[in-house]
Amino acid sequence: xxxxxxxxxxxxxxxxxxxxxxxxxxxxxxxxxxxxxxxxxxxxxxxxxxxxxxxxxxxxxxxxxxxxxxxxxxxxxxxxxxxxxxxxxxxxxxxxxxxxxxxxxxxxxxxxxxxxxxxxxxxxxxxxxxxxxxxxxxxxxxxxxxxxxxxxxxxxxxxxxxxxxxxxxxxxxxxxxxxxxxxxxxx
Amino acid sequence: xxxxxxxxxxxxxxxxxxxxxxxxxxxxxxxxxxxxxxxxxxxxxxxxxxxxxxxxxxxxxxxxxxxxxxxxxxxxxxxxxxxxxxxxxxxxxxxxxxxxxxxxxxxxxxxxxxxxxxxxxxxxxxxxxxxxxxxxxxxxxxxxxxxxxxxxxxxxxxxxxxxxxxxxxxxxxxxxxxxxxxxxxxx
Numbered sequence: 001x002x003x004x005x006x007x008x009x010x011x012x013x014x015x016x017x018x019x020x021x022x023x024x025x026x027x028x029x030x031x032x033x034x035x036x037x038x039x040x041x042x043x044x045x046x047x048x049x050x051x052x053x054x055x056x057x058x059x060x061x062x063x064x065x066x067x068x069x070x071x072x073x074x075x076x077x078x079x080x081x082x083x084x085x086x087x088x089x090x091x092x093x094x095x096x097x098x099x100x101x102x103x104x105x106x107x108x109x110x111x112x113x114x115x116x117x118x119x120x121x122x123x124x125x126x127x128x129x130x131x132x133x134x135x136x137x138x139x140x141x142x143x144x145x146x147x148x149x150x151x152x153x154x155x156x157x158x159x160x161x162x163x164x165x166x167x168x169x170x171x172x173x174x175x176x177x178x179x180x181x182x183x184x185x186x187x
Numbered sequence: 188x189x190x191x192x193x194x195x196x197x198x199x200x201x202x203x204x205x206x207x208x209x210x211x212x213x214x215x216x217x218x219x220x221x222x223x224x225x226x227x228x229x230x231x232x233x234x235x236x237x238x239x240x241x242x243x244x245x246x247x248x249x250x251x252x253x254x255x256x257x258x259x260x261x262x263x264x265x266x267x268x269x270x271x272x273x274x275x276x277x278x279x280x281x282x283x284x285x286x287x288x289x290x291x292x293x294x295x296x297x298x299x300x301x302x303x304x305x306x307x308x309x310x311x312x313x314x315x316x317x318x319x320x321x322x323x324x325x326x327x328x329x330x331x332x333x334x335x336x337x338x339x340x341x342x343x344x345x346x347x348x349x350x351x352x353x354x355x356x357x358x359x360x361x362x363x364x365x366x367x368x369x370x371x372x373x374x
Contacts, residue, residue, distance in 0.1 A: 003287060006339060008327040009232040010304055012225065012259060013346035016201040038199065038225040038236045041314040045196040048235065048319070050227045071200060100190060111190065117197055125312060127228040127321070132235070134314070140195040152193060154353040159374035161348070163359065166341040170351065170359050179354065 268370025
């Protein structure tokens with residue numbers, strides 16, 4: 001094999017797609033799509049999400065010190081892409097979903113999503129172009145339809161993910177759309 | 188939809204699988220499999236990896252202040268799983284691969300992998316059960332066979348990923364093995 005240098009700014013080949021929920025200063029739910037995130041701690045369960053400093057939602061999260069993570073199923077691929085393209089400064093993304101709240105303030109969740117997690121912010125790590133927010137999971141919700149033998153079933157959930165550098169959405173059963181394109185216009 | 192509380196310790200549905208490279212104190216290459224990681228900063232390009240405090244590799248990374256990220260293709264699924272099951276304290280994982288070095292000391296890379304990235308540690312964030320290491324990408328390497336029109340081609344690379352909570356490895360073309368099982372024994 002002959003190794004060659006390529007563009008160093010490499011993105012993970014596969015990224016799990018989530019919709020992060022927060023609340024604006026006028027108490028309106030707002031959502032943005034995020035693919036740079038990961039579990040970061042086992043006990044207690046914590047999750048890290050990366051947010052560009054220019055994002056509208058960053059100040060909302062910093063003010064509330066809470067946020068939610070929502071896992072969309074493949075039927076939400078278009079609206080998920082939309083939430084990644086357009087800013088909450090300009091469009092009302094709260095009106096796209098049926099919202100429910102758990103025990104935390106400022107962490108609205110999306111009923112149409114497979115899994116919903118409410119988190120309390122534990123650390124804010126100010127990197128150069130992006131801010132890394134670490135939240136601790138307070139509660140996780142799902143729907144009975146996805147539970148088999150008291151466990152969440154991956155096949156029933158049929159979550160989707162983003163592949164890079166081609167920027168396509170797939171489930172494990174196939175391609176379902178082009179990222180930053182399929183959600184440019186909602187029907 | 189009727190939302191119910193489920194076990195709060197939820198793992199991302201889909202996780203990109205990487206092999207992290209480091210060097211032990213006797214200058215031997217060591218590798219471990221990691222699925223809790225993400226890009227965390229756009230400019231300069233940075234990546235975060237989570238490591239359990241009990242891992243052998245953590246002290247190696249802290250001492251060298253460098254590491255590598257290696258993306259295995261599907262033909263390496265068995266050895267990738269092996270590198271996640273067994274500790275470098277007990278087995279010599281450096282001997283499993285053809286190693287090459289870039290410009291950094293302490294960041295050995297795997298020739299058999301699709302993409303190799305060398306990183307300098309910028310931040311060490313000590314969480315409760317795990318340590319979050321943030322590294323800046325210094326160089327990224329690949330092989331001409333994966334490049335189409337000067338760009339890395341996802342289809343040619345045919346990388347694999349882990350699905351949770353069922354713990355299976357897949358490419359976008361199908362299931363390729365059971366995690367923490369397929370690599371228990373190498374041939």
